[in-house]
Amino acid sequence: MAKPISLCHWGAFEAEVSKGRLTATSPWKGGGADADMIGALPELVYSDRRVSQPHARESWLRHRDRSDGAARGRDKMIPIDWDLALQLAAEEVQRVRDTSGYRSIFAGSYGWSSAGRFHHARSQVRRFFGTFGGFTDQVGNYSWGAAQIILQHVVGGHEAVSGAATSWDSIAGNTDTLVAFGGLNPKNWRVTSGGAGFHHMPDHIERAHRKGTKFVIVSPVADDIPPQSNAEWIAPRPGTDTALMLGLCREMLRRNRADLDFLDRFCSGGDTLISYLEGKSDGQEKSLEWAAGIADIPVETLMALADRIETGRVMLTASWSLQRAHHGEQTHWALIALAALLGQIGLPGGGFTFGYGSLNAVGQGARKGLVPSLPIPGNPANMAIPVARLADMLENPGKTIAFNGGHVTFPDTKLIYWAGGNPFHHAQDLFRLERLWARPDTIIVHEQFWTATAKRADLVFPATTSLERSDIGGSSRDPHVFFMPKLIDPVGQARNDFDIFSDLADLTGTSSTFTEGRDEDAWLKHLWRGTEEKASRQGLAAPEFETLKEQNIWHVAPPETPEIYLEAFRRNPAEHALETPSGRIELASPRISSFGYDDVPGHPAWMAPAEWLGNAQGHELALLTRQPKKFLHSQLGQTSLAEAPTICVHPCELAKRTLAEGDPVRVSSPRGACLASITVSQMVRPGVAIMETGPWFVGGPADVDSGGNPNALTPDIATSTLAQATAAQTCLVTIEPVAD
Numbered sequence: 001m002a003k004p005i006s007l008c009h010w011g012a013f014e015a016e017v018s019k020g021r022l023t024a025t026s027p028w029k030g031g032g033a034d035a036d037m038i039g040a041l042p043e044l045v046y047s048d049r050r051v052s053q054p055h056a057r058e059s060w061l062r063h064r065d066r067s068d069g070a071a072r073g074r075d076k077m078i079p080i081d082w083d084l085a086l087q088l089a090a091e092e093v094q095r096v097r098d099t100s101g102y103r104s105i106f107a108g109s110y111g112w113s114s115a116g117r118f119h120h121a122r123s124q125v126r127r128f129f130g131t132f133g134g135f136t137d138q139v140g141n142y143s144w145g146a147a148q149i150i151l152q153h154v155v156g157g158h159e160a161v162s163g164a165a166t167s168w169d170s171i172a173g174n175t176d177t178l179v180a181f182g183g184l185n186p187k188n189w190r191v192t193s194g195g196a197g198f199h200h201m202p203d204h205i206e207r208a209h210r211k212g213t214k215f216v217i218v219s220p221v222a223d224d225i226p227p228q229s230n231a232e233w234i235a236p237r238p239g240t241d242t243a244l245m246l247g248l249c250r251e252m253l254r255r256n257r258a259d260l261d262f263l264d265r266f267c268s269g270g271d272t273l274i275s276y277l278e279g280k281s282d283g284q285e286k287s288l289e290w291a292a293g294i295a296d297i298p299v300e301t302l303m304a305l306a307d308r309i310e311t312g313r314v315m316l317t318a319s320w321s322l323q324r325a326h327h328g329e330q331t332h333w334a335l336i337a338l339a340a341l342l343g344q345i346g347l348p349g350g351g352f353t354f355g356y357g358s359l360n361a362v363g364q365g366a367r368k369g370l371v372p373s374l375p376i377p378g379n380p381a382n383m384a385i386p387v388a389r390l391a392d393m394l395e396n397p398g399k400t401i402a403f404n405g406g407h408v409t410f411p412d413t414k415l416i417y418w419a420g421g422n423p424f425h426h427a428q429d430l431f432r433l434e435r436l437w438a439r440p441d442t443i444i445v446h447e448q449f450w451t452a453t454a455k456r457a458d459l460v461f462p463a464t465t466s467l468e469r470s471d472i473g474g475s476s477r478d479p480h481v482f483f484m485p486k487l488i489d490p491v492g493q494a495r496n497d498f499d500i501f502s503d504l505a506d507l508t509g510t511s512s513t514f515t516e517g518r519d520e521d522a523w524l525k526h527l528w529r530g531t532e533e534k535a536s537r538q539g540l541a542a543p544e545f546e547t548l549k550e551q552n553i554w555h556v557a558p559p560e561t562p563e564i565y566l567e568a569f570r571r572n573p574a575e576h577a578l579e580t581p582s583g584r585i586e587l588a589s590p591r592i593s594s595f596g597y598d599d600v601p602g603h604p605a606w607m608a609p610a611e612w613l614g615n616a617q618g619h620e621l622a623l624l625t626r627q628p629k630k631f632l633h634s635q636l637g638q639t640s641l642a643e644a645p646t647i648c649v650h651p652c653e654l655a656k657r658t659l660a661e662g663d664p665v666r667v668s669s670p671r672g673a674c675l676a677s678i679t680v681s682q683m684v685r686p687g688v689a690i691m692e693t694g695p696w697f698v699g700g701p702a703d704v705d706s707g708g709n710p711n712a713l714t715p716d717i718a719t720s721t722l723a724q725a726t727a728a729q730t731c732l733v734t735i736e737p738v739a740d
């Protein structure tokens with residue numbers, strides 16, 4: 001009998017189930033998912049860190065909203081039964097609503113949850129509170145929060161980072177040079193939000209390389225590209241890419257290589273940008289010498305790069321990491337400006353695309369919109385904070401901040417409700433968050449595992465994993481839709497988030513609007529009907545639901561021609577005008593200028609980040625916190641894939657600190673510290689330190705995290721007033737030896 005196939009964010013897999021127990025998982029044949037990550041699923045599902053049954057914090061159980069919130073994470077967690085747990089949660093959400101109002105319920109619940117679109121936990125929690133009457137939500141994301149906002153103003157929408165991408169089919173055979181700022185790191189292709197069938201990015205690179213594409217990577221770390229691409233490596237200081245891009249813009253103008261006709265026909269604001277590049281507006285010409293000084297690389301290296309992009313078909317790409325930094329908006333705006341000056345936007349294999357190196361399936365060229373999603377009703381409380389301003393909200397109830405031309409006034413948060421995310425993984429400056437986390441009356445979490453967040457809750461509901469329920473899953477960037485069969489019974493007393501919310505809806509009187517009278521099976525059928533309709537509008541025949549169930553997979557035919565981002569706009573800019581005020585690509589934005597933010601001028605501009613090697617003192621290093629190789633964020637950290645946390649530096653940094661490879665060290669910043677052991681690599685630029693995100697935050701006295709989570713170090717500052725996004729990559733640290 002064929003093995004059942006299912007899906008997780010790190011790929012499609014075949015499962016072996018024996019006597020009701022998941023015994024083995026391996027990558028779906030031909031899919032190319034990472035075998036270690038897929039193989040860890042049985043260990044994950046049966047981890048002794050599973051939450052076995054509902055739990056409540058001891059003193060909260062006794063004193064409820066009058067208990068000491070500062071004891072979160074230290075108090076004992078007491079097992080309680082389901083009826084009591086549901087009763088307590090229902091009472092609490094109603095009490096807070098009645099005494100403080102809907103906005104005092106914070107249920108933005110940011111996080112990746114699991115693959116599977118119906119049971120997607122963050123969708124379930126937002127649906128529940130939308131039908132309950134309202135809540136405070138979060139807008140934007142940690143991944144590309146700055147790009148999402150700046151791209152609206154520059155190209156009229158965020159598709160260039162959220163979905164659209166010139167496909168690898170268009171690159172192979174057309175692109176002469178692909179310059180990747182932030183690289184094309186193969187580890188990132190192991191995952192796709194929603195889960196993908198194919199993980200073929202290495203093949204795409206190989207194919208382009210064979211067809212003659214020359215790869216240049218601009219990254220402080222050389223391993224940011226597969227070795228077979230034979231790439232040239234340029235290693236700037238972290239956080240200086242904007243200066244490099246602007247220097248190249250100026251150089252193209254100086255060489256009369258800038259496509260002024262393209263600027264005329266397809267862009268607005270070119271003159272403003274050019275005047276800035278020439279130094280007319282601020283007295284500083286943005287020459288290659290200027291850029292080389294900021295990035296601390298030889299000017300000859302940049303001249304050679306300018307020679308290379310001056311001719312031939314050029315694709316420019318930037319990883320999302322670049323904009324997860326102070327003034328991160330500027331990296332993406334400056335890249336668009338450089339692509340505009342080269343004049344190849346909308347041509348095969350030319351122009352710009354964000355994130356080829358950030359997520360599997362970017363540029364895979366799939367049809368969009370055929371994976372269903374759970375409808376989320378509007379939020380009657382009409383309240384949302386920028387996603388990364390969580391701690392600011394807890395610290396400053398009533399404070400008003402500027403955000404993307406508008407304002408947000410922080411609510412007075414009395415209740416936090418989280419399902420499907422791990423803020424004690426994803427947020428910056430975790431010791432600060434921990435202090436502010438003490439403030440709300442009540443914190444309720446649905447979790448599968450005793451994460452750092454679950455441990456710091458008052459009430460924890462055990463949630464099923466996607467293996468314990470049926471679902472439909474896939475990613476809009478990948479050409480498959482999967483039926484995900486329930487493989488095993490729930491572990492312990494775990495229940496589906498949907499069932500937990502259904503019971504809460506019953507208890508709070510919103511059952512009919514939340515469930516709409518459907519159970520899991522009825523919902524899946526209902527969602528599938530939506531897909532069938534969308535497919536037929538695209539001239540495709542989706543299988544019937546029962547057939548999908550039998551087949552496990554629907555392989556969706558790819559689009560007939562390879563996607564080329566902004567191709568239609570280039571063909572007919574009047575008919576396919578962009579959703580910007582000018583209808584064109586905005587190289588200067590009067591609208592952004594009108595906001596009057598002193599940290600966001602009205603055109604792409606270099607501004608030194610708050611912390612970078614240009615203002616480092618003594619032994620400070622620039623810390624980059626990369627996405628983990630074998631985890632998905634904090635997920636899989638409970639398996640044997642977890643390794644002791646490390647910090648990796650260039651070998652020259654050891655001698656400066658009388659340290660030896662493998663030594664235990666304390667890594668410190670003004671925010672806090674964490675423990676790790678030190679490793680070295682010639683692949684890392686001197687002055688730079690690399691840590692993976694993902695180690696489980698433990699905390700500890702004197703703000704030293706014994707778990708080794710680098711977010712004990714990172715600053716919780718915003719990219720800028722415009723996007724208010726995370727700036728995790730802007731971080732200076734020191735390293736010192738500690739006793740073993």
Ligand SMILES: Nc1nc2c(c(=O)[nH]1)N[C@H]1C(S)=C(S)[C@@H](COP(=O)(O)OP(=O)(O)OC[C@H]3O[C@@H](n4cnc5c(=O)[nH]c(N)nc54)[C@H](O)[C@@H]3O)O[C@H]1N2
Nearest residue numbers: 111112113114121142143420421422426446463625633634
């Ligand atoms: N320093 C630094 N910090 C970063 C980043 C960085 O580059 N540097 N990157 C940021 C980025 S881009 C992101 S996207 C975030 C990621 O941050 P998160 O998305 O919050 O991280 P995950 O570890 O994926 O957390 C998902 C949680 O949901 C739980 N979960 C999974 N499925 C279910 C379910 O069905 N039901 C319930 N109830 N729970 C479930 C998992 O057990 C896990 O604890 O981190 C951000 N943080």
Ligand SMILES: Nc1nc2c(c(=O)[nH]1)N[C@H]1C(S)=C(S)[C@@H](COP(=O)(O)OP(=O)(O)OC[C@H]3O[C@@H](n4cnc5c(=O)[nH]c(N)nc54)[C@H](O)[C@@H]3O)O[C@H]1N2
Nearest residue numbers: 143182187188218219238239319320321358626627632633
């Ligand atoms: N295996 C695995 N893959 C993942 C994830 C995961 O958890 N595990 N998470 C997924 C998620 S949610 C996201 S948002 C994406 C994120 O995708 P990215 O943001 O692209 O991933 P990162 O690993 O943070 O960064 C990519 C590279 O950028 C380089 N870099 C960092 N700062 C700078 C800089 O200032 N200048 C230059 N030139 N380069 C810099 C680093 O060397 C790093 O290796 O990854 C996704 N892919």
Ligand SMILES: [Mo]
Nearest residue numbers: 141142143144
């Ligand atoms: Mo992300």
